[in-house]
Amino acid sequence: MELLWANEGATAKELALLAADRTGWNKNTTYTVIKKLVAKGAIERSEPNFVCRSLITREEVGRDEARKVLRSFFGGSVKMLFSSFMADGTLSAEETDELRKLIDEHGRKKR
Template sequence: MEIKLHDAELKVMDVIWSEGTVSAKHIYETLKERFGYSRSATYTLIKRCIDKGAIERIEPGFLCEALVQKEEAQELATRELINKLYDGSADKLVASILGKRDLPHEEIERLRKIVRDWEE
């Protein structure tokens, strides 16, 4: 099942993905520090993630555990980006990235390695 997460929901998920199972209070404190989110806004976002099935609420203590892996969310967001901005054509996305003349040599080499690994 694909779960579409919006930007603010992804910020909640990023806290969980980077730190593991954490309390809702910890998510609030982290998002307040990073982005100035209010307590009510943060808890609303957490509830939306729970309602979508992206987070499991564990009691006692209102702990939040990710039910969606970061890679799954990235894959869905990438497909949506390709469909929305590149007419569903991944090669247009890659051409756009490669057309950027100021890519560091290390990034170009990583891209070459990805293509070589994929071909094998």
């Protein structure tokens, strides 16, 4: 998807060439990935020349992946996720303050 987002509207052939340069994939591998992404509704491929366009944003993918990590490693608990970051010192004081502000804003919106 990163390749497509950076080259929105590229043809499947162009994406295959870019993927070969970037990852060493042969064109059939790229075409298979494109076909699977079309089937999942992540991209559309249109004629002529099999022009590819993304149907999902990087932000949507990020949210979906974050939810998967949350479920897989933290039992769906946001509290456990943040506790793990605080326990090992990953969060800076600035990030902690920013998170407090986000949580406060979210709380006000929920009321």
